[in-house]
Amino acid sequence: MDILETLNCDIVVVGGGPSGIMAAKAAAEDKAKVILIEREGYLGGCATKSLVVPLMTFHAGEKQIIKGYAEELIQRICQEGGAIGHVKDPLGVGATFTPVDTEVYKYAAQEFLLESGVEILYHCELLGCDLNEDRIENITVNTRSGAYNIKAKSFIDATGEGQLAYLSGNEMKLGREKDGKCQPMSMMFKVGNVDIEKVIEYVDNNKEEFVLDSMITSLKEVKRIGIAGFFSKVKEAAENKDFTVSRDRVLFFELCDRGEIAVNISRVIDKIAVKRFELSEATIEGRRQVFEIFNFMRKYLPGFENAKLIQSGDEIGVRESRRIKGVYELTEYDIVSGRKFEDTIALGSWPIDIHDPEGKNIDIKEMKMGDYYGIPYRCLLVEKTKNLIVTGRAISCTHEAFASIRVSPICMALGQAAGTAAQLALNANEDFHQIDYKDLSLLLKNNGQILN
Incomplete structure (x- = not known):
């Protein structure tokens, strides 16, 4: 394939869903050159392309556990007339849900990133990558004018499918353990x-x-x-x-x-x-x-x-697909026991919500209202590729744990952590495995994220 041009930057974010938005915002905070590629012509991921709204949930009981850049974006959407804030969930499954106007979400997210200096490349689809031992040298993207390479020091996979992790040869998991079947898809x-x-x-x-x-x-x-x-x-x-x-x-x-x-x-x-x-x-x-x-x-x-x-929806809603086999695998026990980790970088309180891969049922393992769990930094790290971090629903977890972490607010919190880690790695000239999680935790807290 002929390459038309090679673009250069510090950090590439692949995917402009909720996790990719926050990852790009965080990565660009210290004036790094950040390019975000998105195959659609708008941001927002499942919420905007598949109409998976409202967003659930930013709260554990009365406590808001997901803030930071995610809350900044929600407030911006509110200011543009596209949201009414967080409202009580009358089903009692989560503490709150957050209705958003998907058209306003697209616009607000775009401006949110452009004002931070992020270069957004719409209508760019990831095709492959070039490796040098345990590092990605560049990725190849396809556009209507042809193929381009984008070279960077570090890469953030926010595709939701673990697409870059997969293309760079990392071990992946799919579906439930016993037969590999995934939760059903839904056209919202x-x-x-x-x-x-x-x-x-x-x-x-x-x-x-x-x-x-x-x-x-x-x-x-x-x-x-x-x-x-x-x-x-x-x-x-x-x-x-x-x-x-x-x-x-x-x-x-x-x-x-x-x-x-x-x-x-x-x-x-x-x-x-x-x-x-x-x-x-x-x-x-x-x-x-x-x-x-x-x-x-x-x-x-x-x-x-x-x-x-x-x-x-422009695209059917995908509940489950690939996820990485990372340094640590989050489990059902971690979630239902409300486990917190030394390297916690995001919190979640959505229950384990499994739509039966074979039938009509929904299996919900509810958490006690007000309880929440931590997600460790290690769940975002692949073992093979040192300058790649994965965020969103493709992080390392079991099929059961996946049924909790897959919702937009949690993916937003994970994205802020991934982008902040990329910022730290760039400034220290280190790989993702080398950065000190205590420094990461401090930066996240300073930027409004809740970790305990």
Whole structure:
């Protein structure tokens, strides 16, 4: 392949999702030359391309455990009129959820990085990399004008798939231990013109049909509603052959504008996003499911009689794919026991939330409200490539632990840690394995991140 040009910088971030945004912001804080490449024409990752909104969760009980640059971005989105802050989760699964307008998110994230001096290269897809022993020398990206090399001192993999870690020959894991199957993919979509008052009235009169926080007596008490239920309606529709999706409930969350919701019902099983053409196959099936689900909602659910389909995801939502085999592997025990580590660089409180790879069920191992766990720096480090750090949902963890760390706020916190580590490594002329985690911890705390 002919290379048109070689670009030079200090740090490359591959992927502009929630983790990549924060990684680029942190890496550029000390005036380093940072290039972020993104295959789409916008930032935000699953939240903007797959409509995986609202964001869950920045809190453990009353305590906000994810702040730093993530909170800065949320406040910026609020200022642009695209968010209403953190609101109580009426399902009681997490402490809060954070509705965001995905269009405002794209703009706010872009300006957030450009003002920090990050060079954003949209419509650039990672093709490969050149290695020199245990270091990446440069990556090759493809654009509509051809292929370019980007040379840097260190690299941050924020692809969500561990794509750069994989291409540089590091050992990867996929799916659950017993058979390699991954959680199902879902095609999210937005619906507007929902009669929320009518929905609330039905829920309040049929509480046995719904998963609800025991502390809430009526959905009228919450700022924005979330619904998990309508079990009998789903069963009735399935019996009438109006609902064929492998799902036992309706799940949706209200967004910033009253009456607009994000629907999370679609479920495509037995497909793996990084296997042959299965991502394409899943997208086709997911798009079909959107229209079946929407028609079911209008026909069976009170409050949806005049609902309008606004948008489906540009890309199907991928819950699980590759992850690295790192220096340390985060486990289910670490999460449910609320374990903290000496080298903790991010906190999480989302429960272990496994969508059954083979069926309709959701297996949730809830944490006690207010509990949270730490994620060690070692989970971001691959064993082979010394100038590569991995952030986001591809970090080193088990299938069960993955079901907790995969959500956007945790990925944001991980991204800030990865970018700060890159800044430290650059300034000290060290590899990621050599930097002192105490220095990393201090910098993260100084920039607003919570580590204990």
